[in-house]
């Protein structure tokens with residue numbers, strides 16, 4: 001039986017209220033371990049509301065894992081995960097305080113709306129009218145749904161089994177009403193549906209991000225026929241043969257593929273965290289070696305300080321000489337202590353950063369497709385660099401360590417698209 005440890009954490013009072021308490025999490029994680037045939041050898045919990053510095057037992061767990069190298073799994077429950085914290089959206093109903101189910105009365109309305117809009121040639125208003133004509137009634141007292149409400153429904157990731165809470169996307173425990181492919185088609189359709197309001201916030205999303213792959217000039221954007229956004233080289237640095245105009249949708253599509261490549265599933269994520277820890281052994285060995293050497297240097301200094309004090313007591317040296325040496329060595333001792341602390345910290349943040357990065361990787365794609373222009377750019381800049389446009393193709397580099405994810409996962413995920421230069 002494989003050995004595992006459990007780590008549970010509550011990060012705010014609110015989450016505790018919502019039923020994410022430590023005992024509740026532990027129960028969940030223990031069940032999971034049992035299902036996966038894992039033997040739990042230790043449990044670690046942190047309550048960040050109780051202790052201001054928080055995360056103390058996280059550090060303890062890391063120490064424990066260093067000592068027990070046969071523990072290959074850490075079971076962690078994202079504390080915010082699983083339950084939708086507010087009122088369910090149209091098409092769902094709350095069966096109990098924790099369970100949200102598909103509502104057989106209202107869900108056909110939502111499903112039909114998605115299918116109509118996914119066709120790509122209906123405006124929101126046409127979908128509203130179409131639903132009404134086909135006999136899909138929003139509410140008895142208000143048979144036609146409002147436009148902005150419909151738009152928010154069609155963009156709501158709750159329907160594909162996720163939910164947004166405090167700006168982050170979480171995997172819900174509820175059943176998806178809409179499959180991923182249909183949801184994606186609807187998001188594509190929003191780009192075609194050129195509503196001026198939508199356009200405005202979205203305007204020239206990728207301008208300023210891209211550089212011409214041939215001449216290094218910046219890439220600019222302009223609107224054609226009042227609705228289509230095209231990107232092209234400014235030819236600002238003189239001679240350049242790039243004269244293609246590329247649609248924004250096309251660039252968006254290519255960026256989406258780029259983000260998709262670093263996607264990790266929850267299962268992959270746990271696996272990588274474990275791998276991260278074992279691949280970190282060299283790093284840890286280095287830190288340990290340094291810390292040990294710093295400790296022995298400290299020890300030597302302490303001995304010297306003690307010895308010279310005795311020399312002073314024995315009148316073997318002057319008071320001045322003693323004081324001078326005492327101060328000098330105490331200062332050195334202080335410096336060594338600072339170095340020890342820095343090493344401990346570096347080692348800890350290595351693992352925490354790793355987990356942070358995996359969280360980004362597992363959520364990036366969903367964030368990307370659900371966000372507006374500016375937010376997309378922010379996300380792209382976290383993951384990629386060196387954005388070039390040549391012909392109709394963008395090129396980029398994955399920032400470290402996303403490059404490893406992109407490479408490592410390319411062989412396990414088939415995206416139906418291969419780069420021609422490979």
Ligand SMILES: [Zn+2]
Pocket residue numbers: 212213214215216217233234235240241242
């Ligand atoms: Zn150019």
